[in-house]
Amino acid sequence: MNNHIALFPGSFDPITIGHIDIINRSIDLFDKIIIAVGVNAQKKNYFTLEMRLKWLHEIFQVHEKIEITNYEGLTVNFCKEKNAQFILRGLRNTIDFEYEKTIAALNRSVEDSIETIFVMTAPEYSHINSTIVRELIRYKGKFDHLVPACVMRDAMQQ
Amino acid sequence: MNNHIALFPGSFDPITIGHIDIINRSIDLFDKIIIAVGVNAQKKNYFTLEMRLKWLHEIFQVHEKIEITNYEGLTVNFCKEKNAQFILRGLRNTIDFEYEKTIAALNRSVEDSIETIFVMTAPEYSHINSTIVRELIRYKGKFDHLVPACVMRDAMQQ
Amino acid sequence: MNNHIALFPGSFDPITIGHIDIINRSIDLFDKIIIAVGVNAQKKNYFTLEMRLKWLHEIFQVHEKIEITNYEGLTVNFCKEKNAQFILRGLRNTIDFEYEKTIAALNRSVEDSIETIFVMTAPEYSHINSTIVRELIRYKGKFDHLVPACVMRDAMQQ
Amino acid sequence: MNNHIALFPGSFDPITIGHIDIINRSIDLFDKIIIAVGVNAQKKNYFTLEMRLKWLHEIFQVHEKIEITNYEGLTVNFCKEKNAQFILRGLRNTIDFEYEKTIAALNRSVEDSIETIFVMTAPEYSHINSTIVRELIRYKGKFDHLVPACVMRDAMQQ
Amino acid sequence: MNNHIALFPGSFDPITIGHIDIINRSIDLFDKIIIAVGVNAQKKNYFTLEMRLKWLHEIFQVHEKIEITNYEGLTVNFCKEKNAQFILRGLRNTIDFEYEKTIAALNRSVEDSIETIFVMTAPEYSHINSTIVRELIRYKGKFDHLVPACVMRDAMQQ
Amino acid sequence: MNNHIALFPGSFDPITIGHIDIINRSIDLFDKIIIAVGVNAQKKNYFTLEMRLKWLHEIFQVHEKIEITNYEGLTVNFCKEKNAQFILRGLRNTIDFEYEKTIAALNRSVEDSIETIFVMTAPEYSHINSTIVRELIRYKGKFDHLVPACVMRDAMQQ
Numbered sequence: 023m024n025n026h027i028a029l030f031p032g033s034f035d036p037i038t039i040g041h042i043d044i045i046n047r048s049i050d051l052f053d054k055i056i057i058a059v060g061v062n063a064q065k066k067n068y069f070t071l072e073m074r075l076k077w078l079h080e081i082f083q084v085h086e087k088i089e090i091t092n093y094e095g096l097t098v099n100f101c102k103e104k105n106a107q108f109i110l111r112g113l114r115n116t117i118d119f120e121y122e123k124t125i126a127a128l129n130r131s132v133e134d135s136i137e138t139i140f141v142m143t144a145p146e147y148s149h150i151n152s153t154i155v156r157e158l159i160r161y162k163g164k165f166d167h168l169v170p171a172c173v174m175r176d177a178m179q180q
Numbered sequence: 181m182n183n184h185i186a187l188f189p190g191s192f193d194p195i196t197i198g199h200i201d202i203i204n205r206s207i208d209l210f211d212k213i214i215i216a217v218g219v220n221a222q223k224k225n226y227f228t229l230e231m232r233l234k235w236l237h238e239i240f241q242v243h244e245k246i247e248i249t250n251y252e253g254l255t256v257n258f259c260k261e262k263n264a265q266f267i268l269r270g271l272r273n274t275i276d277f278e279y280e281k282t283i284a285a286l287n288r289s290v291e292d293s294i295e296t297i298f299v300m301t302a303p304e305y306s307h308i309n310s311t312i313v314r315e316l317i318r319y320k321g322k323f324d325h326l327v328p329a330c331v332m333r334d335a336m337q338q
Numbered sequence: 339m340n341n342h343i344a345l346f347p348g349s350f351d352p353i354t355i356g357h358i359d360i361i362n363r364s365i366d367l368f369d370k371i372i373i374a375v376g377v378n379a380q381k382k383n384y385f386t387l388e389m390r391l392k393w394l395h396e397i398f399q400v401h402e403k404i405e406i407t408n409y410e411g412l413t414v415n416f417c418k419e420k421n422a423q424f425i426l427r428g429l430r431n432t433i434d435f436e437y438e439k440t441i442a443a444l445n446r447s448v449e450d451s452i453e454t455i456f457v458m459t460a461p462e463y464s465h466i467n468s469t470i471v472r473e474l475i476r477y478k479g480k481f482d483h484l485v486p487a488c489v490m491r492d493a494m495q496q
Numbered sequence: 497m498n499n500h501i502a503l504f505p506g507s508f509d510p511i512t513i514g515h516i517d518i519i520n521r522s523i524d525l526f527d528k529i530i531i532a533v534g535v536n537a538q539k540k541n542y543f544t545l546e547m548r549l550k551w552l553h554e555i556f557q558v559h560e561k562i563e564i565t566n567y568e569g570l571t572v573n574f575c576k577e578k579n580a581q582f583i584l585r586g587l588r589n590t591i592d593f594e595y596e597k598t599i600a601a602l603n604r605s606v607e608d609s610i611e612t613i614f615v616m617t618a619p620e621y622s623h624i625n626s627t628i629v630r631e632l633i634r635y636k637g638k639f640d641h642l643v644p645a646c647v648m649r650d651a652m653q654q
Numbered sequence: 655m656n657n658h659i660a661l662f663p664g665s666f667d668p669i670t671i672g673h674i675d676i677i678n679r680s681i682d683l684f685d686k687i688i689i690a691v692g693v694n695a696q697k698k699n700y701f702t703l704e705m706r707l708k709w710l711h712e713i714f715q716v717h718e719k720i721e722i723t724n725y726e727g728l729t730v731n732f733c734k735e736k737n738a739q740f741i742l743r744g745l746r747n748t749i750d751f752e753y754e755k756t757i758a759a760l761n762r763s764v765e766d767s768i769e770t771i772f773v774m775t776a777p778e779y780s781h782i783n784s785t786i787v788r789e790l791i792r793y794k795g796k797f798d799h800l801v802p803a804c805v806m807r808d809a810m811q812q
Numbered sequence: 813m814n815n816h817i818a819l820f821p822g823s824f825d826p827i828t829i830g831h832i833d834i835i836n837r838s839i840d841l842f843d844k845i846i847i848a849v850g851v852n853a854q855k856k857n858y859f860t861l862e863m864r865l866k867w868l869h870e871i872f873q874v875h876e877k878i879e880i881t882n883y884e885g886l887t888v889n890f891c892k893e894k895n896a897q898f899i900l901r902g903l904r905n906t907i908d909f910e911y912e913k914t915i916a917a918l919n920r921s922v923e924d925s926i927e928t929i930f931v932m933t934a935p936e937y938s939h940i941n942s943t944i945v946r947e948l949i950r951y952k953g954k955f956d957h958l959v960p961a962c963v964m965r966d967a968m969q970q
Contacts, residue, residue: 026209047295050265051184051209095951107208113298115752116432119277120905126300127939132954137205140271140298142284146462149759161727164764253477273594274906278431285465290480304936307601319569322606342683363769366739367658367683411635423682429755429772432748436589439745442774443623448638453679456745456772458758500841521927524897525816525841581840587930590748593909600932611837614903614930616916620778747910781917793885796922 025053028108028139031060031097033152034074035067036173040143040150042081044112048141049087056104057082059092068156073176080172098133109138114148183211186266186297189218189255191310192232193225194331198301198308200239202270206299207245214262215240217250226314231334238330256291267296272306341369344424344455347376347413349468350390351383352489356459356466358397360428364457365403372420373398375408384472389492396488414449425454430464499527502582502613505534505571507626508548509541510647514617514624516555518586522615523561530578531556533566542630547650554646572607583612588622657685660740660771663692663729665784666706667699668805672775672782674713676744680773681719688736689714691724700788705808712804730765741770746780815843818898818929821850821887823942824864825857826963830933830940832871834902838931839877846894847872849882858946863966870962888923899928904938 030045034057045055057078061071071092082088093100101109109129111122126138150168158165159177166174188203192215203213217232225232229250240246251258259267267287269280284296308326316323317335324332346361350373361371375390383390387408398404409416417425425445427438442454466484474481475493482490504519508531519529533548541548545566556562567574575583583603585596600612624642632639633651640648662677666689677687689710693703703724714720725732733741741761743754758770782800790797791809798806820835824847835845849864857864861882872878883890891899899919901912916928940958948955949967956964 048297050295051297096948096953099951099953113277113281115755116274116277116748116906117752119271119274120907123271123300123905124939124941124944127303128944130302131939131957132948137208137299139206139209140300141295142281142298144288145285145464148461148464149756149763151756154756154760158728158764161731163728163731167763254474254479257477257479273597274432274590275594278433281431282465282467282470286470289465289483290474303938306935306938307598307605309598312598312602316570316606319573321570321573325605364771366769367771412632412637415635415637429751432590432751435745435748435751436591439589439774440623440625440628443777444628446776447623447641448632453682453773455680455683456774457769458755458772460762461759522929524927525929587909587913590906590909593903593906597903597932601935604934611840611931613838613841614932615927616913616930618920619780619917622777622780747913748906749910781914781921783914786914786918790886790922793889795886795889799921 026051026108027054027056027104027106028052028110029056029058029097029101029104029106030110031058031093033065033067034059034078035069035152036074036155036169036177037077037081038150038152038155038169040112040114040147042170043144043147044110044141045082045088047144048110048139049085051139052087052108052110054087054089055110056089056091056106058100060097061092061094063094068159077170077172077176081170096132098129098136101136102133107136109136111138111140112143113140114143114151184209184266185212185214185262185264186210186268187214187216187255187259187262187264188268189216191223191225192217192236193227193310194232194313194327194335195235195239196308196310196313196327198270198272198305200328201302201305202268202299203240203246205302206268206297207243209297210245210266210268212245212247213268214247214249214264216258218255219250219252221252226317235328235330235334239328254290256287256294259294260291265294267294269296269298270301271298272301272309342367342424343370343372343420343422344368344426345372345374345413345417345420345422346426347374347409349381349383350375350394351385351468352390352471352485352493353393353397354466354468354471354485356428356430356463358486359460359463360426360457361398361404363460364426364455365401367455368403368424368426370403370405371426372405372407372422374416376413377408377410379410384475393486393488393492397486412448414445414452417452418449423452425452427454427456428459429456430459430467500525500582501528501530501578501580502526502584503530503532503571503575503578503580504584505532507539507541508533508552509543509626510548510629510643510651511551511555512624512626512629512643514586514588514621516644517618517621518584518615519556519562521618522584522613523559525613526561526582526584528561528563529584530563530565530580532574534571535566535568537568551644551646551650555644570606572603572610575610576607581610583610585612585614586617587614588617588625658683658740659686659688659736659738660684660742661688661690661729661733661736661738662742663690663725665697665699666691666710667701667784668706668787668801668809669709669713670782670784670787670801672744672746672779674802675776675779676742676773677714677720679776680742680771681717683771684719684740684742686719686721687742688721688723688738690732692729693724693726695726700791709802709804709808713802728764730761730768733768734765739768741768743770743772744775745772746775746783816841816898817844817846817894817896818842818900819846819848819887819891819894819896820900821848821883821890823855823857824849824868825859825942826864826945826959826967827867827871828940828942828945828959830902830904830937832960833934833937834900834931835878837934838900838929839875841929842877842898842900844877844879845900846879846881846896848890850887851882851884853884858949867960867962867966871960886922888919888926891926892923897926899926901928901930902933903930904933904941
């Protein structure tokens with residue numbers, strides 16, 4: 023039987039409760055979700071890859087259906103390598119929508135066996151994004167309501 | 181084990197190749213898709229419920245995983261009645277997106293065990309909608325590239 | 339001294355907790371908010387004007403700064419009649435935005451002494467609109483989390 | 497040599513200075529612009545077809561390159577009848593854009609020899625639409641800054 | 655009594671007539687507007703902070719209700735420091751809207767005593783932004799219709 | 813007689829089949845289309861100016877009505893230099909729309925004799941953009957369906 027494996031790609035710099043909500047709400051739909059930290063040599067990240075992976079492992083260690091990894095290169099290529107037929111993405115607003123519509127169409131034009139599946143970010147989390155969380159961390163703002171406890175703990179020690 | 185049953189609600193007045201594309205692209209994800217023709221006493225349809233159901237049966241008779249039915253009332257209530265944990269919807273553009281975001285959030289606030297799952301309409305079908313197909317039928321325009329063959333056949337005889 | 343009087347126009351058919359949130363969040367900014375139920379002979383409402391006004395009075399009776407009334411005709415004309423220099427509106431999504439941008443520009447072109455002031459609907463209420471509440475009432479869905487208690491009480495008795 | 501003929505379809509109920517701006521700004525691009533008042537038996541108009549045509553004739557009588565007419569049925573069919581290779585449309589906001597993108601793609605799928613050409617409505621006219629002008633006329637608001645003088649003159653006498 | 659103090663944050667690099675329009679149209683609503691030039695060590699500006707502050711002082715010196723300053727760090731923190739209960743922002747288009755909706759929700763989640771108040775940019779100014787003004791300055795384009803006279807005078811001497 | 817000359821500006825880094833579609837669909841409207849590669853000293857391109865120009869010459873050598881060139885500075889200034897009364901642009905989605913609306917309005921405010929003319933990108937090409945093509949080239953993904961053959965040939969040799 024064909025397993026339903028979804029890749030959930032992102033930079034998770036850092037992971038927010040918005041990301042976790044997307045996973046929780048779609049976990050029932052898949053046999054496995056592979057959370058894949060994309061590594062792009064041309065982008066500078068705020069937190070190290072190690073730190074970002076450590077947080078993901080700490081948060082999702084109890085989930086039997088979740089695998090955590092990192093990758094470089096094209097997302098569809100990594101999907102094939104991991105035997106993932108689906109890409110999972112959340113949608114927050116029309117900017118997300120236009121961007122994701124473009125990427126999903128492009129990915130299908132490159133590899134039509136892979137389908138992108140979307141869930142809407144819950145309204146109460148739709149204003150959360152990693153860019154703004156980093157800004158709050160940088161300027162010592164309150165951000166404990168936006169990230170899981172482990173990110174809170176480690177980000178404050180920096 | 182929990183089956184993955186999705187409800188695909190709509191008026192299908194008439195069904196277009198855009199609807200069929202949504203189903204084909206997400207059928208692998210579910211154990212069953214229930215295509216549910218919504219009946220709303222306050223809306224006047226162009227084609228009869230019988231015709232719309234007949235077309236759906238003709239198109240999807242070879243699909244073991246597809247069930248066809250009709251319903252009245254709230255979509256989430258019908259989901260519970262049919263034991264469907266998911267609602268399936270396509271997204272074409274930002275107008276669709278804003279509407280569907282609202283409906284999905286509302287449905288979750290009414291019944292949080294039901295999740296709405298979205299796929300992007302393929303770009304080459306993103307301009308197809310039933311309203312415009314009806315307009316083409318009414319004014320004798322070309323529409324055979326927008327609907328399945330059975331709709332073409334029957335709509336021309338009207 | 340010039341008082342800051344804002345008109346908050348709408349059909350309030352019925353009032354939702356989204357409307358109440360808009361008022362609560364902007365009440366500090368004004369000396370008075372006039373909640374004005376617009377009456378349009380060409381639109382059929384679900385609840386009677388009397389019922390809608392009764393609810394508003396019941397909800398806001400403790401607010402010294404709130405006045406409740408109804409009006410017909412152009413909103414800017416009623417603003418002048420009531421000496422309101424501001425129109426208050428909430429924004430939920432890009433559809434609201436494009437509509438309100440048009441109306442605000444038009445109102446200013448008709449009467450440039452009146453300015454429209456916007457607040458963003460809180461994310462957790464951004465999916466609430468009266469159309470959908472009426473649908474839930476009509477089909478006996480759960481809606482107590484979307485409207486104030488008095489609407490809940492009276493709407494269920496219908 | 498191939499003439500450049502554009503059809504500018506609309507209901508013009510009534511014509512506004514926004515419509516006139518679109519024509520003025522694109523007239524250099526075409527050999528002829530056919531302003532075509534669409535007649536739809538299922539839509540009720542505010543002003544009679546005769547009145548709407550009369551206004552168009554009065555406004556554009558000095559333009560050698562402008563023809564005024566009315567039509568029923570599909571716009572692309574009327575284009576072929578009039579030998580118009582182009583449809584001309586204005587864009588005001590994202591709602592217009594999503595609607596026009598759909599219609600343009602559909603028209604091309606029905607008749608690929610006809611291309612829709614767009615110009616952006618000037619920012620200072622982007623809030624003007626016929627629906628709101630009718631509302632202002634109905635409720636005796638100021639609207640002389642939104643319509644040409646002949647509409648002003650006749651609409652006030654109603 | 656509680657004063658109505660609004661912070662109007664921005665980089666004002668340079669200030670445009672769009673910014674001035676936002677202030678003029680909302681000045682009646684507040685007892686004081688603090689125009690606050692945000693300083694971000696990670697962003698390179700075109701004009702020096704001194705120049706940008708000089709222009710603001712020159713333009714608004716006659717306004718008793720306007721204070722001009724600069725700040726670093728989180729906007730909500732600076733609001734508390736300045737005792738400003740409101741943040742004032744203009745909205746030009748749906749891109750602005752989605753961005754501002756996110757920031758306003760985030761600011762409220764960090765500090766719920768501060769509310770963001772929006773006015774729509776006037777249609778005739780909705781195409782003006784500082785990025786494009788800088789481009790015009792850089793390439794010797796006409797920009798005197800986009801900025802106040804003092805910016806014109808000084809920018810040309812660079 | 814006044815010739816209809818349109819400038820089609822872009823970075824064409826690289827040219828895609830989306831660009832070619834825009835040109836093919838609007839070529840009938842103009843006497844000449846000048847494809848103008850914008851050179852911006854502050855932006856780093858992926859392909860050299862020479863390569864980008866070579867591709868354009870190779871693709872459009874059979875078109876009598878097409879001229880290929882490059883420019884620096886303001887687009888409207890280059891239009892005047894080339895005697896082009898029109899700027900030609902394609903629209904893919906609402907992000908494009910809001911950006912292009914701003915630029916078109918600005919260009920008209922700087923030089924009102926130049927009008928920007930838009931065509932909608934065909935739905936089947938609306939997901940193609942040069943940024944993503946470069947990403948596919950960089951990571952050895954399939955991109956031959958997105959670019960003309962000459963770009964394919966040369967890009968793979970890099």
